[in-house]
Amino acid sequence: MAEVLVLAEHAGGEVKKVTCELLTAARRLGSPSVVWTGSGAGAGQARLAEFGADRVYVAEGAEYDEFVVAPAAELLASLVAEKAPAAVLIAGTLEGKEVAGRLAVKTASGVLTDAVNVVAGEDGAPVAEQPNFGGAITVHSRVVKGTPVIAVRPNAITAEPAAGAAEVSPVTAAVSDAAKATRITEHVVAEKGERPDLTEAQIVVSGGRGTGSAEGFGVIEQLADALGAAVGASRAVTDAGWYPHQFQVGQTGKTVSPQLYLAAGISGAIQHRAGMQTSKTIIAINKDPEAPIFEITDFGIVGDLFQVVPQLIEEIGKHKQL
Ligand SMILES: Cc1cc2nc3c(=O)[nH]c(=O)nc-3n(C[C@H](O)[C@H](O)[C@H](O)COP(=O)(O)OP(=O)(O)OC[C@H]3O[C@@H](n4cnc5c(N)ncnc54)[C@H](O)[C@@H]3O)c2cc1C
Numbered sequence: 001m002a003e004v005l006v007l008a009e010h011a012g013g014e015v016k017k018v019t020c021e022l023l024t025a026a027r028r029l030g031s032p033s034v035v036w037t038g039s040g041a042g043a044g045q046a047r048l049a050e051f052g053a054d055r056v057y058v059a060e061g062a063e064y065d066e067f068v069v070a071p072a073a074e075l076l077a078s079l080v081a082e083k084a085p086a087a088v089l090i091a092g093t094l095e096g097k098e099v100a101g102r103l104a105v106k107t108a109s110g111v112l113t114d115a116v117n118v119v120a121g122e123d124g125a126p127v128a129e130q131p132n133f134g135g136a137i138t139v140h141s142r143v144v145k146g147t148p149v150i151a152v153r154p155n156a157i158t159a160e161p162a163a164g165a166a167e168v169s170p171v172t173a174a175v176s177d178a179a180k181a182t183r184i185t186e187h188v189v190a191e192k193g194e195r196p197d198l199t200e201a202q203i204v205v206s207g208g209r210g211t212g213s214a215e216g217f218g219v220i221e222q223l224a225d226a227l228g229a230a231v232g233a234s235r236a237v238t239d240a241g242w243y244p245h246q247f248q249v250g251q252t253g254k255t256v257s258p259q260l261y262l263a264a265g266i267s268g269a270i271q272h273r274a275g276m277q278t279s280k281t282i283i284a285i286n287k288d289p290e291a292p293i294f295e296i297t298d299f300g301i302v303g304d305l306f307q308v309v310p311q312l313i314e315e316i317g318k319h320k321q322l
Pocket residue numbers: 207208209210211233234235236237248249250251252253254264265266267268269270271272275285286287288291303304305306
């Protein structure tokens with residue numbers, strides 16, 4: 001069975017959930033081999049085995065922690081040349097997409113980004129599902145040149161455990177001077193509250209201009225906390241300075257694909273939809289029954305969010321007490 005390379009996303013030895021999602025997709029295509037850059041592979045090995053990794057290629061060099069993305073792309077390119085994998089799966093994060101693009105150029109291969117699913121086609125070759133034009137059209141694409149390089153959105157595929165050997169083999173690849181052109185000078189750990197990471201959260205509660213002000217946006221945070229959810233915002237909110245830009249969902253913000261996306265006071269502009277349309281269940285609260293967001297919702301509540309959200313929080317509180 002052909003190998004399928006999966007570039008691991010990890011931090012402090014902890015395997016990110018998206019890596020387990022990629023392994024689930026990789027198992028449909030062949031025998032998954034994780035590519036682990038930098039330190040911490042020992043700590044992550046058990047989790048990789050739990051999600052079906054057959055092998056773990058570990059490149060421990062300090063370069064992977066010291067320089068931005070380019071060394072990882074070079075390492076993957078050398079592994080593609082050596083192992084001739086059926087595909088390379090990479091997390092569709094900002095960094096992951098850059099690695100994917102660079103790898104595709106280095107290996108003269110086709111690249112597919114923003115995939116929300118990957119399956120084996122009739123001939124066994126990978127077929128990626130991609131939402132296009134802000135989610136209005138879904139296409140199924142395949143790479144016809146070189147080794148398919150596919151960047152998959154975090155949270156789009158449900159990670160399913162399956163036992164694997166996760167046999168570790170150390171690998172080395174020379175890192176070129178060009179790849180060392182941009183050095184990481186400092187790591188600043190983002191201040192993280194109790195809330196889950198926006199792109200990995202199972203539930204996202206987002207607020208829009210309808211919240212009226214930074215103070216008004218507070219009800220969105222309260223609802224998110226009642227649900228154990230991450231907070232998102234429309235661009236109208238982040239541009240107005242009511243909430244930080246890093247929480248913006250949409251075409252020029254984060255792409256999310258949670259089990260539940262709850263949008264309050266958001267009209268549903270195409271640029272906002274582009275970042276949340278693949279959510280499994282969508283609920284909107286909007287006082288305008290004609291708001292475009294209702295075109296894509298599973299459940300809609302027509303009403304003033306300042307009346308609806310506090311009632312929701314109260315009800316959630318009652319259920320928690322049961
Ligand atoms: C190139 C480009 C990129 C963009 N990228 C993004 C992006 O990444 N993300 C993004 O979000 N936008 C993006 N935008 C902006 C986008 O076009 C919209 O302007 C924006 O999404 C609107 O935000 P909103 O829905 O919060 O505000 P509005 O469109 O003003 O909608 C507010 C909604 O709140 C409702 N409302 C008002 N008061 C209440 C109340 N009390 N209770 C309930 N409902 C209420 C209104 O009925 C209305 O539907 C981009 C635009 C461009 C041109």
